[in-house]
Amino acid sequence: MKEAQGHNKNKKFGMVIDLDKCTGCGACMVACMAENNVPFREDESDKQLGTAWMRVYKMTNGKPFPETEVCYIPRPCMHCEGHGGHSPCVSVCPATATDYDNHTGIVSQIYTRCFGCRYCMAACPYHARVFNWWDPVWPADMEKMLNPDVSVRMRGVVEKCSFCYHRYQRAMEKAYYEERQEIEEDEYQTSCTQACPAGAIAFGDLNNPDHAVHQLVKPDNRHGGRPKNPHAFRLLERLGTNPKVYYLSSREWVIRAGDNYVKNEKTGAGGH
Amino acid sequence: MKIDRRSFLALAVGGAAGTALTPLPWKLTDDSSIWSQNWPWTPVPEKGENSYAFTSCTLCPGGCGLMVRMVGERAVKIEGLEGHPVNDGGVCVLGLSGLQLLYGSTRVKTPLKRVGKRGQGHWKKISWEAALAEVAEKLGQLRDDNQSHTVACITGSKHGTIPALFKRFMTVYGSPNVMTTPSVGDTLEMALQVMHGVEAQAGYDVENADYILSFGSGLIEGWGAPVRMFRANSAWRENGTKVVQVEPRLSNTAAKSDQWIPINPGTEAALAMGIAHVMMKESLVNNDFVESYTEGYTGWKKMVLDEYAPEKVASITGIDKMVIVKVAREFAGAGKPLALCGRGNGETPGSLAEAMAVHTVNALVGNINQEGGVVAVPIPEYAAWPETGLDNTAQIGMAKDRVDGAGSDAFPLAASLLNRFAAGAMSAKDYPVNALLVSGTNPVYSTPGANDFKKAVEKIPFVVSFSSYMDETAMQADLILPNHVYLERYEDIPVMAGLQKPMVELTQPVVFPMHDTKNAGDAIIELSNAMGGSIGDAFPWESYEACLEETLGDKWDVLSEDGLWEDEAFQPAGWGEAFATASGKFEFMNPDMDLMPSYVPLNLEGNASTFPLLLMPFDSMRLASGFISDPPFVIKAVEDTILKGKDACVEVNPATAKSLGLADGKPATLSTPKGEARVRIYHYHGIMPGVVAIPRGLGHSADDKYMAGKGVNFNELIGPVEDRASGLDMAWGVRAKLAKA
Numbered sequence A: 001m002k003e004a005q006g007h008n009k010n011k012k013f014g015m016v017i018d019l020d021k022c023t024g025c026g027a028c029m030v031a032c033m034a035e036n037n038v039p040f041r042e043d044e045s046d047k048q049l050g051t052a053w054m055r056v057y058k059m060t061n062g063k064p065f066p067e068t069e070v071c072y073i074p075r076p077c078m079h080c081e082g083h084g085g086h087s088p089c090v091s092v093c094p095a096t097a098t099d100y101d102n103h104t105g106i107v108s109q110i111y112t113r114c115f116g117c118r119y120c121m122a123a124c125p126y127h128a129r130v131f132n133w134w135d136p137v138w139p140a141d142m143e144k145m146l147n148p149d150v151s152v153r154m155r156g157v158v159e160k161c162s163f164c165y166h167r168y169q170r171a172m173e174k175a176y177y178e179e180r181q182e183i184e185e186d187e188y189q190t191s192c193t194q195a196c197p198a199g200a201i202a203f204g205d206l207n208n209p210d211h212a213v214h215q216l217v218k219p220d221n222r223h224g225g226r227p228k229n230p231h232a233f234r235l236l237e238r239l240g241t242n243p244k245v246y247y248l249s250s251r252e253w254v255i256r257a258g259d260n261y262v263k264n265e266k267t268g269a270g271g272h
Numbered sequence B: 001m002k003i004d005r006r007s008f009l010a011l012a013v014g015g016a017a018g019t020a021l022t023p024l025p026w027k028l029t030d031d032s033s034i035w036s037q038n039w040p041w042t043p044v045p046e047k048g049e050n051s052y053a054f055t056s057c058t059l060c061p062g063g064c065g066l067m068v069r070m071v072g073e074r075a076v077k078i079e080g081l082e083g084h085p086v087n088d089g090g091v092c093v094l095g096l097s098g099l100q101l102l103y104g105s106t107r108v109k110t111p112l113k114r115v116g117k118r119g120q121g122h123w124k125k126i127s128w129e130a131a132l133a134e135v136a137e138k139l140g141q142l143r144d145d146n147q148s149h150t151v152a153c154i155t156g157s158k159h160g161t162i163p164a165l166f167k168r169f170m171t172v173y174g175s176p177n178v179m180t181t182p183s184v185g186d187t188l189e190m191a192l193q194v195m196h197g198v199e200a201q202a203g204y205d206v207e208n209a210d211y212i213l214s215f216g217s218g219l220i221e222g223w224g225a226p227v228r229m230f231r232a233n234s235a236w237r238e239n240g241t242k243v244v245q246v247e248p249r250l251s252n253t254a255a256k257s258d259q260w261i262p263i264n265p266g267t268e269a270a271l272a273m274g275i276a277h278v279m280m281k282e283s284l285v286n287n288d289f290v291e292s293y294t295e296g297y298t299g300w301k302k303m304v305l306d307e308y309a310p311e312k313v314a315s316i317t318g319i320d321k322m323v324i325v326k327v328a329r330e331f332a333g334a335g336k337p338l339a340l341c342g343r344g345n346g347e348t349p350g351s352l353a354e355a356m357a358v359h360t361v362n363a364l365v366g367n368i369n370q371e372g373g374v375v376a377v378p379i380p381e382y383a384a385w386p387e388t389g390l391d392n393t394a395q396i397g398m399a400k401d402r403v404d405g406a407g408s409d410a411f412p413l414a415a416s417l418l419n420r421f422a423a424g425a426m427s428a429k430d431y432p433v434n435a436l437l438v439s440g441t442n443p444v445y446s447t448p449g450a451n452d453f454k455k456a457v458e459k460i461p462f463v464v465s466f467s468s469y470m471d472e473t474a475m476q477a478d479l480i481l482p483n484h485v486y487l488e489r490y491e492d493i494p495v496m497a498g499l500q501k502p503m504v505e506l507t508q509p510v511v512f513p514m515h516d517t518k519n520a521g522d523a524i525i526e527l528s529n530a531m532g533g534s535i536g537d538a539f540p541w542e543s544y545e546a547c548l549e550e551t552l553g554d555k556w557d558v559l560s561e562d563g564l565w566e567d568e569a570f571q572p573a574g575w576g577e578a579f580a581t582a583s584g585k586f587e588f589m590n591p592d593m594d595l596m597p598s599y600v601p602l603n604l605e606g607n608a609s610t611f612p613l614l615l616m617p618f619d620s621m622r623l624a625s626g627f628i629s630d631p632p633f634v635i636k637a638v639e640d641t642i643l644k645g646k647d648a649c650v651e652v653n654p655a656t657a658k659s660l661g662l663a664d665g666k667p668a669t670l671s672t673p674k675g676e677a678r679v680r681i682y683h684y685h686g687i688m689p690g691v692v693a694i695p696r697g698l699g700h701s702a703d704d705k706y707m708a709g710k711g712v713n714f715n716e717l718i719g720p721v722e723d724r725a726s727g728l729d730m731a732w733g734v735r736a737k738l739a740k741a
């Protein structure tokens, strides 16, 4: 399939999450679990041990009542490009179990290659990777709801958000059968994007000016994909991880919380 | 060959080194990983033909359209139906987890008969014939003894054919004691009955409003049709609609609003009256509406001007006087302002005077039945079958007073008062309750005063549950006649969740029933036939499906085709025709019933010296608090500031916590006059000092280990407080104490 698109411009799939719209409802998390055969356990309250690929964090502005503000921030894998595909996690994996695909910009995770050293988890600044401390258990008839497009993982391997890569494969297969070279924007959407009841998530090709994600953030590819929209930001922008997940917010404190700003330093949004 | 973990590791490393050098396409690697993961201990999902099946969600009143991804006969994923008027592709955490209810371990798989003590969970499987015969015999015996009125029935929703079949059964059997699960919808219906003189549900044109003033409604926390409200909220962000949230706690709704106005708990009605005061005093009302289409305005206005001056309201609500004045001016000055009420997700009814107070704020700006306003939406009453004759026993039974007092002289507006049932059944003042049928609801868990409710149920000699799941109420049953789950059955769902138009949806089976279950509609038809006589005659249908098809008439074709029937032509009545009160106008007060929009302070249970704090519940989209328990995916999505280990977290303002010496994350004991529970302290700046809050939807004791034994059930810590005007539960909180554990 890669061959088939060889002469096309590379894609750069990315996500834009509007934090003004996000309600913190968690539907993206569950849509992801249901799509990607993510297992669950009896006690899921220790989030360090959990296996959620998408996690919604609660942030507050730290001010006392009644000046308090809260914002939720959903965090999938950022599919960092780094410089020329050197994502933090990819760079450290001794087993090449995770790789940067230049045709799609997606950072893969191949469970069968992973032998569980967890270097990538340590390298990922976003805590996007999780480890299977236990073999998965699906009680009663719950194995019936497993998605055949996604392999089931076992104890001892690391996993993470794949931007629902199997959905891309499905869309490309369909296009191929229909003798098309390209897929439409709506043919490949991640499970979280599709489910979000607030319509807070946009997904698509950041390189394609017709796609919503491009229009929302106006990425500046000459400067490592930095957003030109002043209300758009990426987490830990200045680390140089070059993530493909962008956030939108109209609140200055939220934008500031997305990176380590020094006290009087200005963010792109110019403050209000 | 059995591959153990060790030899597999070697294989995997070798494989990795090889493939890393070749530019193999991804598809192949993924295929090979599926192949190489074919070990005995990890399942390989079976492949099959891909298709989609369409239905509607019934897990809350929201009525989302669903498409279920099928692989062969397996349902593998629930997705929101694009283009559906309620949810347009979106779906909530609970809706997404529905397959875990279908395939999970909490299903009741066959009819069960209790063998051990009540609540012990010892059951014997029995056949449907034997189960139905036993119910028919027990109920027949009570009827022969002229005790038919001592049988009570509780259903989930109020509308649609299933509740109607239960009600019809009870009527021909001879008992007036049919109760439904309460919500703020009941209170709003009463408000419309009193002020408009019509029987209607309150619909809100939130999409077209341009200023939203919410009196504590959890607009993005399950209020109304949840996904519709999410979509509206996003649209408000885009089109600049201002949202003002009045609430003591920084809920998610407050966090997303443009202005959060913290208010002393329970004083929302006073604020509504204060706003009305400013609008009337400054002549900011819609004169056309007020002068030509309303009754009692002058008297009410005088009362409000006398009693709700901003200074006074400020002292009641704790809101700055200037804020009250400013909000009133903004609201009145907006193009299409809309005020909303119903705390949290609207599962508790609240006070009638308060609902009326908020409704008058709407009336003053003349948004009744207008674009962007409140719409009185007629209730689709298609499940009205011809009356059949009641035999003598039934007539005598039906003439008896109800256990819950609904419809009596004290509570003429009420059709059902579940909050009064436990006390009625316990006291057996007029007569004892000898049997109870429960369908589509889990009142032992979800009724405030849950422990008292449970005691009342324990006293009832014969309890029959129609639950699909082994929930708290089913645990108290003598017999369980399990319903199919929604993904296995047909059922009509009139959507009553604040939509602007009458809408009916159809839940349709997407998989064959997994177990030996039966649609509750069929169960009730078969039970009637087993009882025979005038009871059997009232149920001429050969099956529930036949009944549904016949009842829905021409709607059936649309529903079975599209899954949805909307009254496209519906237009809200103009002001001239809208009101069917004695005056034919909108009535600000009803002197006959001594009913008036006003602030009625609530006497909270418990005294302030023993219980110095106020405990309030909050609702979260990540927890279901109704008749469905949270499946594993939902529990997995719950934040660790809500549930930690087996403890629910209690939100305490850091200042309050400091004065009580309660450190963040530490265990504590939360007690109220109703009970106590172990909790964990969560310092949260967003909650008013002196107020503490815990989530609703935790603390299940039944179901399975994924759901049960987590946190505390708020309903066990609070009891109902009766609203004298409506009879409904008006409690919004309870007094409490927190101490180190």
Ligand code: SF4
Pocket: A017, A021, A022, A023, A024, A025, A026, A027, A028, A029, A056, A072, A074, A195, A196, A197, A198, A199, A200, A201
């Ligand atoms: S589903 Fe949407 S609204 Fe809900 S938490 Fe995720 S991004 Fe936010």
Ligand code: SF4
Pocket: A076, A077, A078, A079, A080, A087, A088, A089, A090, A107, A123, A124, A125, A126, A127, A128, A129, A160, A241
């Ligand atoms: S977010 Fe973490 S796991 Fe994802 S690409 Fe970046 S470094 Fe790797």
Ligand code: SF4
Pocket: B057, B058, B059, B060, B061, B062, B063, B064, B087, B091, B092, B093, B094, B095, B096, B225, B226, B227
């Ligand atoms: S909002 Fe209600 S109807 Fe919609 S998916 Fe969730 S539970 Fe189902």
